[in-house]
Amino acid sequence: MTSRNLTKGKSHANTEKLITESDLIARILSGTEKMHSRILIGPGDDSAIFENKKTAISTDLTIENVHFCRNWVNLDEVGYRAVMVAVSDLAAMASNPFGVLISLALPEENAVRITEELGDGIRRALRKIGATLIGGDLSRSPGPIIIDVVVLGEINDLITRRGIRPGDDIWVTGVLGGSSAAVKTWLAGGVPENGLRETFAKPPFRVREAQWLVKNAGIRTMIDLSDGLLRDLSHLAQASKVGIVLESDVIPLHPDLDVDDALSLGISGGEDYELCLVSKKGALDPFLEKFRDEFDISMTKVGYVEKGSEVRVVGEYSTSLMQQNVSGFDHFSPWRV
Amino acid sequence: MTSRNLTKGKSHANTEKLITESDLIARILSGTEKMHSRILIGPGDDSAIFENKKTAISTDLTIENVHFCRNWVNLDEVGYRAVMVAVSDLAAMASNPFGVLISLALPEENAVRITEELGDGIRRALRKIGATLIGGDLSRSPGPIIIDVVVLGEINDLITRRGIRPGDDIWVTGVLGGSSAAVKTWLAGGVPENGLRETFAKPPFRVREAQWLVKNAGIRTMIDLSDGLLRDLSHLAQASKVGIVLESDVIPLHPDLDVDDALSLGISGGEDYELCLVSKKGALDPFLEKFRDEFDISMTKVGYVEKGSEVRVVGEYSTSLMQQNVSGFDHFSPWRV
Numbered sequence: 001m002t003s004r005n006l007t008k009g010k011s012h013a014n015t016e017k018l019i020t021e022s023d024l025i026a027r028i029l030s031g032t033e034k035m036h037s038r039i040l041i042g043p044g045d046d047s048a049i050f051e052n053k054k055t056a057i058s059t060d061l062t063i064e065n066v067h068f069c070r071n072w073v074n075l076d077e078v079g080y081r082a083v084m085v086a087v088s089d090l091a092a093m094a095s096n097p098f099g100v101l102i103s104l105a106l107p108e109e110n111a112v113r114i115t116e117e118l119g120d121g122i123r124r125a126l127r128k129i130g131a132t133l134i135g136g137d138l139s140r141s142p143g144p145i146i147i148d149v150v151v152l153g154e155i156n157d158l159i160t161r162r163g164i165r166p167g168d169d170i171w172v173t174g175v176l177g178g179s180s181a182a183v184k185t186w187l188a189g190g191v192p193e194n195g196l197r198e199t200f201a202k203p204p205f206r207v208r209e210a211q212w213l214v215k216n217a218g219i220r221t222m223i224d225l226s227d228g229l230l231r232d233l234s235h236l237a238q239a240s241k242v243g244i245v246l247e248s249d250v251i252p253l254h255p256d257l258d259v260d261d262a263l264s265l266g267i268s269g270g271e272d273y274e275l276c277l278v279s280k281k282g283a284l285d286p287f288l289e290k291f292r293d294e295f296d297i298s299m300t301k302v303g304y305v306e307k308g309s310e311v312r313v314v315g316e317y318s319t320s321l322m323q324q325n326v327s328g329f330d331h332f333s334p335w336r337v
Numbered sequence: 338m339t340s341r342n343l344t345k346g347k348s349h350a351n352t353e354k355l356i357t358e359s360d361l362i363a364r365i366l367s368g369t370e371k372m373h374s375r376i377l378i379g380p381g382d383d384s385a386i387f388e389n390k391k392t393a394i395s396t397d398l399t400i401e402n403v404h405f406c407r408n409w410v411n412l413d414e415v416g417y418r419a420v421m422v423a424v425s426d427l428a429a430m431a432s433n434p435f436g437v438l439i440s441l442a443l444p445e446e447n448a449v450r451i452t453e454e455l456g457d458g459i460r461r462a463l464r465k466i467g468a469t470l471i472g473g474d475l476s477r478s479p480g481p482i483i484i485d486v487v488v489l490g491e492i493n494d495l496i497t498r499r500g501i502r503p504g505d506d507i508w509v510t511g512v513l514g515g516s517s518a519a520v521k522t523w524l525a526g527g528v529p530e531n532g533l534r535e536t537f538a539k540p541p542f543r544v545r546e547a548q549w550l551v552k553n554a555g556i557r558t559m560i561d562l563s564d565g566l567l568r569d570l571s572h573l574a575q576a577s578k579v580g581i582v583l584e585s586d587v588i589p590l591h592p593d594l595d596v597d598d599a600l601s602l603g604i605s606g607g608e609d610y611e612l613c614l615v616s617k618k619g620a621l622d623p624f625l626e627k628f629r630d631e632f633d634i635s636m637t638k639v640g641y642v643e644k645g646s647e648v649r650v651v652g653e654y655s656t657s658l659m660q661q662n663v664s665g666f667d668h669f670s671p672w673r674v
Contacts, residue, residue, distance in 0.1 A: 040391065044576070045497050046429035046561055047393035047490070054377065055392065056384035058472060059487060061440045065479045092383035103398045103485050135395060137485070142402045148440050148474070148485040150396060153384070160382050224383055239381070 036098045036132040038154075048134035050099055054155035058089035064144035072186050075114060077201040079121025079147070084203040085226075086149035087129050088273040092224040093160075094210040095153030097131040103148040105141035114145065128205055153207075157214055161239040164221050164278045168305040170236075170244060171284060173209060173275045174297050176229060177262060178254035180269025184261075195256040203273040209295050210275055217287040221278040228270035229302070233311045236278070243308025248315035252300040263316070278305065373435045373469040375491075385471035387436055391492035395426035401481035409523050412451060414538040416458025416484070421540040422563075423486035424466050425610040429561040430497075431547040432490030434468040440485040442478035451482065465542055490544075494551055498576040501558050501615045505642040507573075507581060508621060510546060510612045511634050513566060514599060515591035517606025521598075532593040540610040546632050547612055554624040558615040565607035566639070570648045573615070580645025585652035589637040600653070615642065 035042050041049040062082035064070065073081070083100060090097050102122060106114055126133060131151070178199030182192035192200075206224070213219040221240075225232050230246065237244045246267070253266040277284075281304070291299050306312075372379050378386040399419035401407065410418070420437060427434050439459060443451050463470060468488070515536030519529035529537075543561070550556040558577075562569050567583065574581045583604070590603040614621075618641070628636050643649075 040495065041497060045499075046426040046559075047395040047432065047488075049391060049393050049430070049492055049495065051391050053390060054386060054388050056386050057436075057438065057487075057489070058384040059438050059440050059474050059485070061442055061474045061476045061483075061485070063442055063476055063478065063483070066442070066477050089383040093386070095384065099394075101394065101396050101487070103396050105398055105400055105403070105483070137396050137398045139398045139400055140403050141400065141481075143480045144478075146398075146400070146442070146483055148396070148398070150394075150438070150487050151384075152394070155386055158377065158386065160378060162382075222383075 035134075036130075038098045039132050039134050042132065042134045043136070048099070048101070050134065050152065052098070052152075052154060056090055056093045056095040056153040056155050057150065058086060059148060059150045060086035060089070062147040062149070064146070066144070069186065073197075073201050075117035075145075076121040076124070078145070079118035080125045081121070081201060081203060082147040082149050083122055083125035083129070083151075084205060085273065086151045087125075087205065087207070088203060088224040088226065090151050090153040091206040091210045091275060092222045093153065093155065094157060094207070094214045094222070095155050096207055096211070097129045097151050097153045099134045099152035100126060100131050101134060101150040102136040103138075103146075104136065105139040105146035107141050107143060107145065118145075118147070129207070157220075159210070159214060159220060159222055161221060161223050161236055164236065164240045164242060164305050166242060166305050166307045167281045168278050169281055169284060169301050170233070170246070170303040170305065171277050171279065172225065172229065172252065172300055172302050173206060174204060174272070175252045175254045176225065176272045176274065177257050177266035177269050179203070179271040179273075180228070180265045181254065181257050181261075183271070184265065184269075193256045196254065199254060200271070203271075206273070206275050209291075209297070212291065212294060213275075213277060216290070217279065217284050219277050219279060219284070223276050225272040225274045225276050226270060228268040229266070229272070229276065230268045230311060230313070231270070232276055233303070236276070237309065237311055240305075241309065243306045244303055244311045245306055246303040246311060246313045248313050250300060250302055250315075252298055252302075267313070372471075373467075375435045376469050376471050379469065379471050380473070385436070385438070387471065387489065389435070389489075389491060393427055393430045393432040393490040393492050394487065395423060396485060396487045397423035397426070399484040399486070401483070403481070406523065410534075410538045412454035412482075413458040413461070415482070416455035417462045418458070418538060418540060419484040419486050420459055420462035420466070420488075421542060422610065423488045424462075424542065424544070425540060425561040425563065427488050427490040428543040428547045428612060429559045430490065430492065431494060431544070431551045431559065432492050433544055433548070434466045434488050434490045436471045436489035437463060437468050438471060438487040439473040440475075440483075441473065442476040442483035444478050444480060444482065455482075455484070466544070494557075496547070496551060496557060496559055498558060498560050498573055501573065501577045501579060501642050503579060503642050503644045504618045505615045506618055506621060506638050507570070507583070507640040507642065508614050508616065508636055508638050509562065509566065509589065510543060510636055511541060511609070512589045512591045513562065513609045513611065514594050514603035514606050516540070516608040516610075517565075517602045518591065518594050518598075520608070521602065521606075530593045533591065536591060537608070540608075543610070543612050546628075546634070549628065549631060550612075550614060553627070554616065554621050556614050556616060556621070560613050562609040562611045562613050563607060565605040566603070566609070566613065567605045567648060567650070568607070569613055570640070573613070574646065574648055577642075578646065580643045581640055581648045582643055583640040583648060583650045585650050587637060587652075588639055589635055604650070
């Protein structure tokens with residue numbers, strides 16, 4: 001660190017006068033509904049306090065130039081997406097979000113405008129999910145916009161990644177590959193089609209679907225598709241010490257994908273935030289029509305569980321291609337398309 | 338963002354092979370005790386799940402070149418400090434920590450070494466506070482090391498910043514100004530005395546003290562001293578719509594402070610992480626000796642509550658100096674000494 005930066009860190013009177021942590025929270029809160037009944041103490045004290053017997057908690061970082069670029073989407077969309085991506089982990093637990101904490105680190109330049117735009121998106125997301133902002137932190141950033149979102153949800157049933165058995169069916173909601181296709185296009189200097197852009201900017205909210213599947217179809221194992229279908233299936237396989245067969249010919253692909261790389265993106269692009277769930281063989285089939293009627297999204301059987309310890313791709317995708325695609329991927333690098 | 342950075346973001350095979358999110362969690366977890374009994378599902382699923390009726394939650398960002406520099410302290414100390422600073426908010430609620438989530442964003446260079454060193458400190462802090470690491474997130478950082486720590490604690494009594502009345506006494510634990518004196522010295526290019534450096538690197542853990550004070554002395558109002566005594570008192574005053582008189586001649590100052598700026602740092606330096614608490618007039622005095630015997634730290638009466646809406650400094654500090662010092666401070670700028 002240079003002394004110039006240090007000096008800069010010490011003197012930014014304009015910013016200080018324009019924005020404080022309580023300002024920030026007040027700005028983000030304005031326009032949201034009253035506090036969720038589980039919240040005993042909201043923002044403004046040392047900690048928030050909530051009342052709930054069993055609670056799911058998850059946290060997700062969104063960092064400028066790692067998870068988004070400012071010339072891809074506007075900051076309202078960034079704020080919305082940061083919350084929805086974090087909530088996706090609760091959806092995989094069929095958990096209803098009630099509280100959110102948001103830590104922001106912002107560059108000094110345009111801090112007020114950035115806060116307002118992010119705040120618009122965050123408020124939109126809070127309304128969408130029905131949760132209350134109960135706390136957070138605010139810091140100066142030495143560079144990128146940094147958003148860490150913590151989500152709290154109610155838990156009725158323990159839905160985990162575990163407990164699947166050979167013979168079980170593997171299902172996914174919605175269509176895959178759209179978000180990673182948008183990122184791929186941006187990284188190549190292009191402008192993605194609107195349908196693809198939207199899947200990046202507006203991750204789906206699948207809590208209602210997850211709870212419906214648990215209640216009506218007895219689903220007990222789910223995961224949200226954040227790392228790409230192939231890698232997320234390997235998480236499932238590892239958790240239950242089984243093998244999984246993925247039938248590449250039936251993967252539900254986003255309709256706007258280019259033919260050339262559609263399957264590759266659908267199978268390993270990541271950041272789809274759809275649900276992947278496991279049912280006993282044939283057990284979900286009787287509920288499919290009702291599910292589609294209720295939610296107007298597709299539900300596709302993409303494979304099955306077998307004895308073993310690997311994810312095998314059958315159909316037009318070769319094993320070698322699978323290995324090449326899946327081996328190096330990790331959260332550490334969100335842009336891997 | 339330049340295309341060079343984007344390219345860099347796409348290819349870092351060495352790092353990918355060396356570290357993954359599950360690796361990270363495994364590395365941090367290794368050596369920690371078994372999971373706290375409140376944790377139903379720990380790391381490795383989509384969310385963690387815990388069981389607790391009333392829960393305190395707080396979150397604190399630690400960002401390189403904003404909250405620390407690598408040539409000030411080692412990364413083991415950074416990891417320890419990041420957790421302890423977050424836990425300080427729970428101490429102010431007299432809340433016993435049981436769970437922690439840690440989001441890390443790391444530059445690619447030396448990511449494994451950085452993770453191991455931070456992990457050593459994080460583990461030390463977890464052992465110190467008796468809490469379990471139950472989740473988190475891992476991301477690439479485009480520059481600084483970024484750590485967001487979320488702490489969860491049990492709540493028996495609601496201890497807040499509110500409910501103080503004219504006539505009440507204001508107390509602080511320990512001594513003040515040491516941490517900000519260390520930062521001031523570093524920012525000026527010097528090397529702080531070891532006693533000052535330690536107050537920065539090892540924020541105190543005051544949960545036991547807080548719980549003792551609630552149980553034995555009936556304390557109902559506390560705040561942790563993160564923003565500097567003067568500013569934190571103004572938070573207290575605002576929360577209860579009262580005035581506070583601070584007696585500058587009795588502020589307990591760190592013994593290693595330079596005479597010249599000792600009072601200024603003690604009164605407004607910040608990052609002390611001691612407790613500031615409020616008792617009915619005279620109500621805490623009978624418990625002072627027992628408190629000192631039990632915890633071997635000082636407890637000092639530094640002022641009292643009055644009608645009004647401002648914090649007044651009496652003694653050798655003038656009102657004008659107070660105004661100058663307190664007006665611009667905020668979390669947005671941790672280095673304000």
